[in-house]
Amino acid sequence: MRELGLVRPDMAAIVGQPYGIAVSYPVTASDIRRWAIAVYYPEPPPAAYLDPDAEAQGRLVAPLDISVFAWAAARTEPNEKAFEVDPRYKAVGAMEQNLGVQPPDLFRALNGGLVVDYTGVRIRPGDVVRSETVIARYQEKESRLGAMLVTDTATTWTNQDGERIKTATMSLIRY
Amino acid sequence: MTDVQTPAASAGEFEVGATVPPFVRTAGLHAWNRYAAVNYEFVDIHMDDEAGRAAGMPGAFGMGNLIWAWMHCAVEQWVGDRGRLEHLECRFKSPALKGDTITITGTVTGRSTADDGGVLLDLELWSENQTGTRTAPGSARVRLQPAD
Secondary structure, three states: OOOOOOOOHHHHOOOOOEEEEEEOOOOOHHHHHHHHHHHHOOOOOOHHHHOOOOOOOOOOOOOOOOOOOOOOOOEEOOOOOOOOOOHHHHHOOOOHHHHOOOOOOOOOEEEEEEEEEEOOOOOOOOOOOEEEEEEEEEEEEEEOOEEEEEEEEEEEEEOOOOOEEEEEEEEEEEO | OOOOOOOOOOOOOOOOOOEEEEEEEEOOHHHHHHHHHHHOOOOHHHOOHHHHHHOOOOOOEOOHHHHHHHHHHHHHHHHHHHEEEEEEEEOOOOOOEOOOEEEEEEEEEEEEEOOOOOEEEEEEEEEEOOOOOEEEEEEEEEEEOOOO
16 A cells, blocks of 8 residues: 555654543442443433442443543643644644654544454442553554544553453544 | 353343444533543633634534543443443544434454463454444453453
8 A cells, every 4th residue: 555654753653642631539339320320311321330239249340431530630640742733733632742752744634443352350339440552553544635644542451459341442533 | 263251141131243332421511521631631622612613613612532432331231230341442533523323333244262262353443433434443352351
């Protein structure tokens, strides 16, 4: 396939480097219940989510799709490489600046999809989740809209015991 | 591929060709606001018709993340504690509009036996609106508990 020149050497060099490291507040039973109630509305969620004894008996686990960072993170790791970029880059989801690299001059974007792999390790009340993101891959493509840069970012969550919970890969198409 | 009888599974429920029971919800502010409240997703396009129109839609429109959540709900309601979702992927092709009837459903496209004796189901899973348009096509893999 013809190289389109969208992936500069400094961009290729940051593939696999972690950024956006955050640690959650301890997850609460209320966080879990409210998430389940919201996503099942207007029907009630499965009974286990509302069972008042489930937490004490260790049976309460969070819905797989819960976001434990939605409102706030307890801590974020300082990132000395990060720098501010023009809002036009942020508007299309550019992330290279988090790793000290100027994003490409592509100012239109599409969501290319979402892929998640769950390990079977569930989030329970009291868990503290660590999130870390890497640029997993760059791909160049040609389409009727012109040359496109597909960037896969992979975010991995682990719990306080270092057990991997999930890896979510999002594809951002910039052109 | 080895076929394995799964405890408590009704006949054919997890066979190739079986349907993922539809999970049906009405799109609109009642659902979107509740989701925004847990996911801190207070974005104008999901709350305000004018903002939705400025984005080229007929009015405010729903979150892709909520469709994603409903896909999880559909699998969870179907499988329950007999197994777990281990892989899900989808593309968001068009958003849900106010009043749309959104159905999450799918079919079992493959069935195999894992090394631990559990059963792996491959699914085609999607979101469709009341016109039958698939607004978020996707696929999934479910791991059923091993037989006793």
